[in-house]
Amino acid sequence: MKINLIVNHNHYDYYPRPDEYLIESLRKLGFQSVKKGCDTTSCGVCSVIVDGQLVPSCSYLTSRCDQKEVLTVEGIPEEARHIAEFITAEGVDQCGFCSPGHVMAIHALKLELKNPTMEEIKHYLAGNMCRCSGYEGQHRAIKKMMEVE
Ligand code: FES
Ligand code: FES
Structure with a gap:
């Protein structure tokens, strides 16, 4: 079946297999910021982000994306740079x-919550795991960023 896949505001005529997940489709289309971990x-x-909602693309069928707006980190370069500035200022880059998925989660958090508490930030980002460091600095950076926006 043909779908209209919209990625970062560009339209693609796409023919997903019935069992094809969005991560595979995005990488085939060249959006290699999207990584596969677990x-x-x-x-x-x-x-x-699909229609404003954060989703794990490893478990989201591409066939569900007909006419939906898919956003990857390639689609938000200014925002990604802005987030990275706060993260690096805390020395926790x-x-x-893992950064692309983390940035997308932070962007989704900003779309959903205004002035979140530290607890809300931690809860929202609990699904984005770094395998090699802590989280306190990242959470601090996000809190500071959202306080000045
Ligand atoms: S690769 Fe999708 S959640 Fe880990
Ligand atoms: S810094 Fe990327 S997985 Fe830990």
């Missing part, structure tokens, strides 16, 4: 493998 909806590195 492949079981546990780590968040594959996170993208993460690697290229």
Whole structure:
């Protein structure tokens, strides 16, 4: 079946297999910021935004995306740079493998919550795991960023 896949505001005529997940389709189309980690909806590195909602693309069927707006980190370069500035200012920048999904989760958080508490930030980002560092600095950076916006 043909679907109209909209990624970062560009339209694609796309023919997904019935069992094809969005992560595979996005990478085939060249959006290689989207990474595969656990492949079981546990780590968040594959996170993208579909119609304003954060989803794990490893478990979201591409066939569900007909006419939906899919956003990856390639589609928000200014926002990604802005978020990275606050993260690096705290000295807690993460690697290229987990950062894209983390940035998408932070962007989704900003779309959903205004002036979130630290507890809300931690709860929202609980599904985005870094395998090699802590989280306190990242949470502090996000709180500071949202306080000045
Ligand atoms: S690869 Fe999708 S949640 Fe881990
Ligand atoms: S910094 Fe990327 S997984 Fe830890």
